[in-house]
Amino acid sequence: MSAPRAKSLAARLPLLGVLALSFFAVSWTLSPANGLVFDDYTSISMARFTSYPELFSLWPAAYYNDRPLRLMLVKFLDELFGLQFIPYHYVFVALHLLNVALVYRLAERLLAQFGAQKPAPFALLAAAVFGVWPNSLMAIAWIAATADFLCCLFVLLAALCYLRAKDEPRYRAFYTIASLLLYYLSLRSKEMSLPFAAILLVYELALWLQKKQRRFMSGPLAVHLAFMLAYAASVFVAGGSGFAPDNPYYQSFSPLLLLRNAVRYLFIYFDLSHSSFGFEGYKPAALPGIALFGLAVLFSLWLGLRKRRWGAFAAFASAAGAMVTVLPMVNMQHRLYFYLPSVFIGLFFAAVFCELASLRPGLSPKKWITAAVLLLFCANALGGNTAFKAAWLAQALAERREWEALRRLAPPEPETTYYVEGASEGYSIFFYGPGNALRILFNDASLETELVESFPEYPPAPYVLLRYNAGTIRQMARRDSIPIGENVILSVWPERIVRGSEQFNADGTLFLGIETRYAPQPGKVNLLLDGQALPFVQGEGFVSVTVPPQMLEDGALTVALQDAVSGEMGEAYSVPVE
Amino acid sequence: MQTAAACGAGGERIIWVDIARGICILLMVAGHTLSPFGTLIYLFHIPAFFILSGFTCAGERLGLGRYAWEKAKRLMLPFFAVNLFFVLLAAAASALGLSGLFMAQREPGLAARLAALFSLYPGTPQLGGATWFLPVLFLAEILYRVFGFVCAKLPFLRQREWLLAFAAGLAGQWLSAAGLWLPYNADLALTGCMYLGLGAALRRYRVMEERIPPRPMLASSIGVVMFLAFFFYRAQGPMNWPTRVFNPLPIQLPAVFCSFYLLAALGRWLAARGRAGAFFAFYGRHSFAVLAFHFAAFRLFSLVLVGLRLQDQAVLQELVPPPMEGLWWLAYAAFAAGFCLLISRLAGGFAPADFLVNARLARRGKKERA
Numbered sequence: 001m002s003a004p005r006a007k008s009l010a011a012r013l014p015l016l017g018v019l020a021l022s023f024f025a026v027s028w029t030l031s032p033a034n035g036l037v038f039d040d041y042t043s044i045s046m047a048r049f050t051s052y053p054e055l056f057s058l059w060p061a062a063y064y065n066d067r068p069l070r071l072m073l074v075k076f077l078d079e080l081f082g083l084q085f086i087p088y089h090y091v092f093v094a095l096h097l098l099n100v101a102l103v104y105r106l107a108e109r110l111l112a113q114f115g116a117q118k119p120a121p122f123a124l125l126a127a128a129v130f131g132v133w134p135n136s137l138m139a140i141a142w143i144a145a146t147a148d149f150l151c152c153l154f155v156l157l158a159a160l161c162y163l164r165a166k167d168e169p170r171y172r173a174f175y176t177i178a179s180l181l182l183y184y185l186s187l188r189s190k191e192m193s194l195p196f197a198a199i200l201l202v203y204e205l206a207l208w209l210q211k212k213q214r215r216f217m218s219g220p221l222a223v224h225l226a227f228m229l230a231y232a233a234s235v236f237v238a239g240g241s242g243f244a245p246d247n248p249y250y251q252s253f254s255p256l257l258l259l260r261n262a263v264r265y266l267f268i269y270f271d272l273s274h275s276s277f278g279f280e281g282y283k284p285a286a287l288p289g290i291a292l293f294g295l296a297v298l299f300s301l302w303l304g305l306r307k308r309r310w311g312a313f314a315a316f317a318s319a320a321g322a323m324v325t326v327l328p329m330v331n332m333q334h335r336l337y338f339y340l341p342s343v344f345i346g347l348f349f350a351a352v353f354c355e356l357a358s359l360r361p362g363l364s365p366k367k368w369i370t371a372a373v374l375l376l377f378c379a380n381a382l383g384g385n386t387a388f389k390a391a392w393l394a395q396a397l398a399e400r401r402e403w404e405a406l407r408r409l410a411p412p413e414p415e416t417t418y419y420v421e422g423a424s425e426g427y428s429i430f431f432y433g434p435g436n437a438l439r440i441l442f443n444d445a446s447l448e449t450e451l452v453e454s455f456p457e458y459p460p461a462p463y464v465l466l467r468y469n470a471g472t473i474r475q476m477a478r479r480d481s482i483p484i485g486e487n488v489i490l491s492v493w494p495e496r497i498v499r500g501s502e503q504f505n506a507d508g509t510l511f512l513g514i515e516t517r518y519a520p521q522p523g524k525v526n527l528l529l530d531g532q533a534l535p536f537v538q539g540e541g542f543v544s545v546t547v548p549p550q551m552l553e554d555g556a557l558t559v560a561l562q563d564a565v566s567g568e569m570g571e572a573y574s575v576p577v578e
Numbered sequence: 579m580q581t582a583a584a585c586g587a588g589g590e591r592i593i594w595v596d597i598a599r600g601i602c603i604l605l606m607v608a609g610h611t612l613s614p615f616g617t618l619i620y621l622f623h624i625p626a627f628f629i630l631s632g633f634t635c636a637g638e639r640l641g642l643g644r645y646a647w648e649k650a651k652r653l654m655l656p657f658f659a660v661n662l663f664f665v666l667l668a669a670a671a672s673a674l675g676l677s678g679l680f681m682a683q684r685e686p687g688l689a690a691r692l693a694a695l696f697s698l699y700p701g702t703p704q705l706g707g708a709t710w711f712l713p714v715l716f717l718a719e720i721l722y723r724v725f726g727f728v729c730a731k732l733p734f735l736r737q738r739e740w741l742l743a744f745a746a747g748l749a750g751q752w753l754s755a756a757g758l759w760l761p762y763n764a765d766l767a768l769t770g771c772m773y774l775g776l777g778a779a780l781r782r783y784r785v786m787e788e789r790i791p792p793r794p795m796l797a798s799s800i801g802v803v804m805f806l807a808f809f810f811y812r813a814q815g816p817m818n819w820p821t822r823v824f825n826p827l828p829i830q831l832p833a834v835f836c837s838f839y840l841l842a843a844l845g846r847w848l849a850a851r852g853r854a855g856a857f858f859a860f861y862g863r864h865s866f867a868v869l870a871f872h873f874a875a876f877r878l879f880s881l882v883l884v885g886l887r888l889q890d891q892a893v894l895q896e897l898v899p900p901p902m903e904g905l906w907w908l909a910y911a912a913f914a915a916g917f918c919l920l921i922s923r924l925a926g927g928f929a930p931a932d933f934l935v936n937a938r939l940a941r942r943g944k945k946e947r948a
Contacts, residue, residue, distance in 0.1 A: 051814070052810040052813075058828050079809070168791075170788065171790065171791050173789060174791065
């Protein structure tokens with residue numbers, strides 16, 4: 001190996017080390033026990049049964065959760081891997097490692113811009129905080145959460161392009177356009193990246209205050225800010241924010257609540273005993289991390305005010321800015337939302353450490369950074385995180401058992417309705433949709449599912465009756481079709497037709513309501529009046545038909561059902577006409 | 579077909595432009611054979627022709643009237659000539675009682691055909707179906723020249739005719755979305771003008787040579803094109819100009835630009851590859867022959883297959899090859915390409931044929947390249 005190549009490899013080893021640790025931090029998601037959980041069924045169902053052009057919309061149509069790129073990625077993976085879910089997680093892990101590498105690259109450039117002589121070791125710290133700290137890595141485990149690391153990927157690429165536009169004037173227009181496009185793609189992945197342009201402003205301000213550049217506003221920045229404002233305006237105009245106060249997504253902009261939520265997020269992020277999705281309380285295990293963070297914030301503020309070195313504080317402001325879109329959610333503080341902000345948290349700690357090292361030349365950054373990275377990794381083995389992983393895998397396993405139970409069912413006829421008894425309370429595999437799990441399992445969007453307290457007496461065919469009980473699923477009955485002879489006409493209204501009465505419409509026609517034991521399905525069952533098939537309309541528990549006047553001249557009207565395929569006739573029902 | 583010689587500033591040929599044009603025209607043929615790469619082809623090939631025409635735009639020094647006449651000689655005269663030829667061919671086939679073999683339904687008479695060809699909404703004979711492009715290109719180029727004339731008079735718009743062209747494109751897209759078809763496909767010409775302007779701007783500002791970093795652009799273009807062609811638009815074609823089916827402009831523009839960038843990169847690469855480049859460059863310089871006669875070539879190949887009892891006679895009535903398994907689409911495309919190459923070469927020695935097949939006008943002992 002030549003000397004430059006050996007040197008290059010040696011220079012890359014630390015990054016490879018961080019990548020390896022990042023891999024091990026998320027490798028548990030590759031376990032065969034990990035699979036579909038919660039709204040994964042909805043994500044895959046929506047993605048599979050909708051075409052790419054239908055999934056994609058250029059501009060947001062709703063205030064929240066309008067994320068077409070998320071579904072497009074799920075669709076792409078579904079087309080590649082179908083219901084083999086382990087490859088999905090390999091893709092997620094690969095994307096996470098790519099993001100880690102991008103964070104390193106971004107940190108290296110930013111730290112250099114703010115005056116770091118040798119930014120590489122500190123950039124490793126930023127990458128490690130992002131890639132290894134377990135409390136911000138929930139997105140990797142969850143198919144429905146592809147929005148988070150997709151959004152992060154585009155934000156990182158956008159940031160790098162923005163920096164390149166500044167560094168390479170020749171390609172300024174290209175990189176500015178690329179940055180804007182990537183910013184747009186991040187927004188169509190998840191709206192959480194909306195403050196990105198404001199973060200760029202913070203960065204430019206910090207450079208300007210540190211006298212690293214003559215002005216903070218530039219064409220590319222103005223374009224990004226204008227786009228951010230336009231997009232924000234359109235999101236709010238799109239509406240859909242009418243959540244009830246007890247809804248998890250209910251939002252309030254009260255400053256006290258925002259502050260409260262910010263504190264809660266701090267506790268979630270630094271709580272080494274944190275084992276669930278959301279806020280668990282103000283636990284002591286978070287205090288060391290919060291204290292360290294608080295000291296770092298104060299230090300960065302001091303650096304800015306006393307030393308006019310604003311890089312670290314800008315990173316803190318960026319981290320806060322990245323959380324802005326989730327702070328207003330009153331009833332939900334979720335560890336899932338840390339994936340993107342942890343980029344800036346990592347940058348913050350890296351910047352703080354870099355400044356410390358510059359103030360204390362005797363400090364050996366490499367040793368301390370190595371120790372810090374290893375400590376970050378060790379957090380993965382602590383009680384909170386292991387409990388989280390165990391709970392997640394247990395949930396996935398439980399849903400896998402229900403999934404396997406569904407797989408043992410025979411494939412249904414198209415348009416089958418599943419009536420599931422015992423699943424209307426609490427969570428089960430049928431919850432989302434309901435019945436999206438069945439749709440994707442049998443690859444049939446026409447399947448319907450109803451969660452019932454008890455089975456209906458005469459459901460229309462085709463139907464399947466399932467009984468759900470604490471994770472076990474039993475098929476109680478299945479009918480793909482109802483013999484016409486069984487589908488009895490129970491009653492007809494009006495029971496007697498009186499010519500010239502108010503029963504008739506102005507044009508001489510008559511609406512006839514027919515109650516049958518099983519709801520007849522158009523296309524499978526014909527409704528015959530005096531031997532002639534007439535179109536009918538499904539109502540609630542009955543069908544209605546419009547009878548033309550010429551059919552009402554005889555003394556009686558005969559109503560009958562006929563199997564549309566075999567032509568077999570059911571028992572006739574006679575309605576007297578007077 | 580060439581709107582102008584693919585010339586650089588000093589009059590030298592830009593070989594990669596010829597190659598790119600050749601690739602596009604062969605892709606057009608492949609696209610008409612229902613090849614499995616249809617979505618990829620339809621993502622960009624028609625806009626690419628306009629961009630290449632804009633890239634090689636010349637004649638700014640000509641007055642508007644003279645410019646229009648030169649374009650009419652190069653585009654409209656050949657358009658009418660070749661379609662007149664097909665009309666007469668169809669009339670001859672009818673007279674010989676062969677129409678039933680080649681036409682699915684009763685075809686209009688000679689007078690009706692001629693009237694259709696010269697109407698406000700020109701109806702070309704079946705075999706000349708692809709020549710709709712020529713009047714559209716003609717109109718687009720005239721319009722662009724008008725924009726140049728206007729911009730030359732307005733200081734704040736000087737040398738920014740591409741801006742007006744973009745506005746024209748927006749109007750064209752709106753008309754298409756609204757289902758408003760203008761006479762002579764002028765609505766398509768508006769959209770074409772936009773791409774013409776793009777090509778001119780690429781040339782004027784040396785965008786691809788100096789303003790775009792090659793590696794990132796290549797990588798991202800490959801990603802964008804592959805995703806759009808093989809996933810996003812897999813179930814439906816992205817664009818169909820004659821039927822005014824366009825994908826949304828925010829998707830259309832990046833798709834076309836990325837595809838064109840790859841095409842240009844491929845053209846430049848082939849330009850350094852000797853024979854391979856020469857092969858495509860030849861087709862680029864004789865694209866009219868391919869445009870005008872490839873449907874006829876398909877019919878001929880179908881006739882061969884019918885003769886060999888490999889196809890049913892009904893296939894002779896189809897404009898495009900029928901769906902067939904395997905690589906038959908490639909056989910059709912290769913036959914059409916070879917047939918057009920042959921007639922292009924053969925016609926070169928006889929002026930009237932050269933005009934009909936290659937759209938070349940002989941001018942007092944000196945061949946004028948169309």
